[in-house]
Amino acid sequence: MAFSKGFALLAWILILHLAGIYLFTSGFLLTRLSLPDFTLCLNNNCTLPPTHTRAVFLIIDALRFDFVSPEPPVPASSIHHNILTLPRELTAATPRNSFLFNAYSDPPTATLQRIKALTTGSLPTFVDIGNNFGGSAIAEDSIMKQLHLAGKKAVFMGDDTWMSVFPDSFQMSFPYDSFNVEDLHTVDEGVIKHLFPLLEDNSKPFDFLVGHFLGVDHVGHRVGPDHPSMKDKLEQMNRVLARVVELLDRETLLVVLGDHGMDRAGDHGGDGTLETSSAMWIYSKGAPLSIDPSAIPSGLLQYRTFPNAPASHRSIQQIDIVPTLSLLLGLPIPFNNLGSVIPELFWRDRQGAGLLRALEINVAQIKSYLDAYRASSSGGELDNDWLSLMSAWTATQAANLTVDQNLIVMSNYTRVALAACRSIWAQFNPFLMGLGLALLALGVAAIWATYSGLSSAGDNWDQWLGDQLQKYVRGAAVGAIVGLLIYVGLDSHLPGMDALDCILFCAPFVSCIVMIATSAPSLTSLKSLPVPLVLHAIAFLSNSFTFWEDRLVPFLIMSSIAPLMLKGITAPSSRLRWRIIGFSTLFAVCVRLVSTSTVCREEQQPYCHVTFYESSSPSAPLPVLYLAVPTALSLPWVLRRFLKISRSHLGLAKFFLPGILMPTLVAGAGYWLLEWADSAAILDGEWTPILRIARTWLVRASFFFVLVGGGSLWWAVPLCLDIESPPPKLGEKRQVTVVGYANAFGSSYLLFWTIFFAVVYATSQLTGQLVLALTAVALVAYLEIVDSVRDVRMLEALAASSPSALLNLETPSRSPPIRFADVVPVALLGLHAFYGTGHQSTISSIQWKSAFLLTSTVDFTLSALTVTLNSFGPLFLAGLAVPLLALWNRSPLGVGPPAAETPQARRKTDTQVQGESVVAGLGVMAYYAVLLLGTAVSAAILRRHLMVWKVFAPRFMAAVVELVVIDAAVLLGFGVGVQRVGDRVSHMFRGVGTQLA
Structure with missing residues (x-):
């Protein structure tokens, strides 16, 4: 019954958190309103005569600008620079027919969002990236819709993401699986297979051809941009483009572009310069696109310098291709477009009349869109920028302007509109955000109150909690009724809220008030301000501290154990002094070693050096490769040595650690070693399928072995105890010795924890596995520190109450309860391991390789599970380990000697373990x-800050997942681990007379 009460309380806290998160995110992370309007051109006043009758639109996924740049960064890479040279060669040879641009790809730089932008001309929002796996069809106006309205035929081949967003737009399609990043060639070969026959067909049965190559992107994800495979892939793309140009007729426009770039590790998704710098090449084999590009007014052109490049290059916005391509094909510009026509492609006379007309159409379309958006339900988003937009619009209507002036003011209007929409594209609902913040803040106060009440209740915690839970439930019921009444009476005054929102706020809100009010007298049990927590929380108001949180956490960890080390120095016995100081040193060494594993944010450069990966490669460093298997073999032995301190290394532990844990850890290391061998091409290419099958089934078998085999064994025989019963001497009673009783709770729960540790270990890359091993050692070392400090506090309490009690071994005593300060290092250790295993609060740090752990291609359930375990598994392990603070070295028979043991004393000890x-x-x-x-709070206060979507929003979203993971781990640990261990220990020692050993 006590367990169910504790579980109910923890579950209710999780519900409080979910309600606050839901309300805040509902006001903070709303998607952009997509208008259903589309451009309908009845009298050709919104388009231009076409320059080309058809277009070939080729996307080379992740084609970063420097891969095709005529002036690549210095020093140039022999792997990916000066390899794909055809675009720059033709641009140099035919400057009126060929144009090469450095195109800015708006973040998030995920393929789905880039396809939406490239076809609609609209901007993605921060939360759109959540749709990258399984996007829905595009309902708003797009170039594909305009092609359909014009009766044009479209064909497609390549990345199957296009079929999810345009399921009915192509008369002919050849989609290929887009998420098997280990397959570098199938998609590209499929595109080539269908592309060339269509170009060779003299009848040209298409008006618009889309080909989406994926090999460059997959090489980047798989082995990084500096691997020889990248050179091979770029050479292949160069040959493909040469063949396309050869087969191109004079009526067909060629557009080649990357949907985004890639960072130094080959990944993308964020807003780093390398991720947002994509290449765009436009080529006409027939009529020139421009008569004299050098005559274009300089105010219309922008230039940007790629990092470390010797010179700047002509730059555009990637969405500029939408209005440009639409007008070149004689189509209306899609209604939601915010891009500007590219001036060079409309400079067809020296007076600029063609460009002027193109800009007039472009400006009219954007003005129509903004007017429609202003009149929509989300029109209030434009309030702060409407005056500047109207001022820019008025300038375009001025009389007596020269052609050049007209060109500049119209171009300025399109850019002002784009900048305004970029600045406000997150639709904030301050009212919902405020409710969410209020609930989160009140929830924190309620947790503190309940924490204090439980701590003060001591052994009577279950009775106290039973009374409190009834009050909490009644408060929630009253709150739900109040919420419904508020909605009925004040519906028109609650912006963006429905009845469910009102109930989700009021029910937890009233329950929190009850929790605080009924536990207020116990708040004094929180005797000191948790300084590390306060410093950690307020640091998020600074973007600099948020950038460097991975360096802040180790400082907070060491600060949090400093008082324990001081306690060790003043301990009353040399044994306790050496134990505390020794284990504190071991803990500090492990924390410091974890700190050496780093993955750098873009903002940390040039002060950060990546050590998690090998230099300029997404593979593990060479020392890590040598240490992977020895670490997997030695960690179970290390854990057994810690259990041996309390003689709890026998029983189940004697078999479980070497027989269950060790093979699973070795299999986890083996998977990533095979993956490294495959990626590094250690063996011939013919071994690739064999290695793929081998490592997939290796990790599948290890998961089954530890979860099913290990879990069943632990459930059936969870205790790490041994029974010694030597033959009795003549005339003496037979004695039974229970070995390992002193840590009967903690040793068994540690084995339960290792089951999940092994799973997270397998999902982590090799460097991350070393970090997790160090984290496990740090954890058990810290448990020994806490146990020793408890002994010191108990001796100090006895000495203060009755100095003579220290000499009386028959004096029973109660082990001091845990304090919040004891919890802080474990909480921080989980976050430290999160950073040490190669993660940051950025999208680009997600280790997508883990998505293919259990399957060679993306399975949305299994891949999401393994990516989540890879990313937040260290935090899950920290939450799961917290009960060990209450269980470790707490014997089921109390702390007194055998003569002092009574059923009441035993019950008090068990109750103390459960409550704590x-x-x-x-x-x-x-x-x-x-x-x-x-x-x-930082995201709400700084929501108009320049770095809100770059820094504060990603950290908030990471914190959301962290809290949910921690809550789930605590619920699992208490509801399954603690309950099972408690039941078995109670059954084992119920009514048994023993000699304790």
């Missing part, structure tokens, strides 16, 4: 709830 497990869970949930509150 709930307290420990509340402590870690409170820590991460405060972090979430800090990130939410």
Whole structure:
């Protein structure tokens, strides 16, 4: 019954958190309103005569600008620079027919969002990236819709993402699976197979051809841009483009572009310069696109310098291709477009009349879109920028302007409109955000109150909690009724809220008030301000501290154990002094070693050096490759040595650690070693399918082995105890010795924890596995520190109450309860391991390789699971480990000698362990709830900050996942681990007389 009460409390805290998160994110992360209007051109007043009758639109996924630049960065790479040279060669040879641009791809730089932008001319929003796996069809106006309205035929081949967003737009399609990043060639070969026959067909049965190559992107994800495979792939693309140009007729326009770039590790998704710098090449084999590009007014042209490049290059916005291509093909510009026509492609006379007319159409289309958006339900988003937009529009209507002046003011209007929409494209609902913040803040106060109440209740915690839960439920019921009444009476005054929102706010809100009011007298149990937590939370108000949080966390960890080390120095016995100082040193060494594993944010350059990966490659460093298997073999032995301290290394532990944990860890290391061998081409290419099958089934078997085999074994025989019963001497009673009783709770729960540790270990790359091993050692070392400090505090309490009690071994004593300060290092250790395993609060740090752990292609369930475990598994392990603070070295028979043992004493010890497990869970949930509150406050206050979507919003979203993961881990640990261990220990020692060993 006590367990169910504790579980109910922890589950209710999770519900409070989810309600606050839902309300805040509903006001903070709304998607852009997509207008259903489309451009309908009845009298050809919104388009131009076509320059080409058809177009070939080729996307080379992740084609970064420097891959085709005529002036690549210095020093140039022999792998990916000066390889794909055809675009720059033709641009140099035919400057009126060929144009090469550095195109800016708006973040998030994920393929789905870039396809939407390239066809609609609109901007993506921050949360759109969540749709990248399984996007829905594009409903708004697009170039594909305009082609359909004009009766044009479109064909497609390549990345099957296009079929999810345009399922009915192509008369002929050849889609290929886009998410098997280990396959570098199938998609490209499929595009080539269908592309050339269509170009060779003299009848040309298409008006618009889309070909989407994926090989460059997959090489980047798989082995990085500096691998020889990238050179091979770029050479192949160069040959493909040469063949396309050869087969191109004079009526067909060729557009080649990258949908985004890639960072130094080959990944993308964020807003780094390397990710947003994509190449765009436009070529006409027939009529020139421009008569004299050098005569274009300089005010219309922008230039940008690629990092480390010797010179700047002509730059455009990637969405500029939408109005440009539409007008070149004689189509209307899609209604939602915010791009500007590219001046060079409309400079067909020296007076600029063609460009002027193109800009007039472009400006009219954007003005129509903004007017429609202003009149929509989301029109208030434009309030702050409407005056500047109207001022820019008025300038385009001025009389007596020269052609050049007209060109400049119209171009300026398109850019002002784009900038305004970029600045406001997150539709904030301050009212919902405020409700979410209020609920999150009140939830933190309620957790503190309940934490304090449970701590003060001591052994009577279950009775206290039973009374409190009834009050919490009644408060929630009253709140739900109040919420419904508020909605009925004030519906028109609640912007963006429905009845469910009102109930989701009021029910937890009233329940939190009840929690605080009924536990207020116990708040004094929180005797000191948790300084590390306060510093950690307020740091999120600074973008600099958020950038460097991975360096802030180790400082906070060491600060949090400093008081424990001081306690060790003043301990009353030499044994305790050496234990505390020794284990504290081991803990500090492990924390420092974890700190050496780094993955750098863009903002940390040039002060950060990546050590998680090998230099300029997404593979593990060479020392890590040598240490992978030895680490997997030695960690179970290390854990067994820690259990041996309390003689709890026998029983189940004697078999479980070497027989279950060790093979699973070795299999996890083996998977990534095989993946490295495949990526580094250690063996011939014919071994690739064999290695893929081998490592897939290796990790599948290890998952089954540890989860099913290990889990079933632990459930059936969870205790790490051994029974010694030597033959009795003549005339003496037979004695039974239970070995390992002193840590009966903690040793068994540690084995439960290792089951999930092994799973997370397998999903982590090799460097991450070393970090997790160090984290496990740090954890058990810290448990020994806490246990020793508890002994010191108990001795100090005895000495203060009755100095003579220290000499009386028959004096029973109660082990001191855990404190919030004891929870802080474990909470921080999880976050430290998160950073050490190669993660940051950025999209680009997601390790997509882990998506293919259990399957060679993307399975939305399995891939999402393994990516989540890879990313947030260290935090899950920290939350799952927190009950060990209550269980470790707490014997089931109390702390007194055998003569002092009574059924009441045994019950008190068991009750203390159970209650403090709930307290420990509340402590870690409170820590991460405060972090979430800090990130939410920073995101709300700084929502108009320049770096809100670059820094504060990603950190807030990471904090959301962190808190949910921690809450889920605590619920699992208490509901399954603690309950099972408690049941088995109670059954084992119920009514048994023993000699304790």
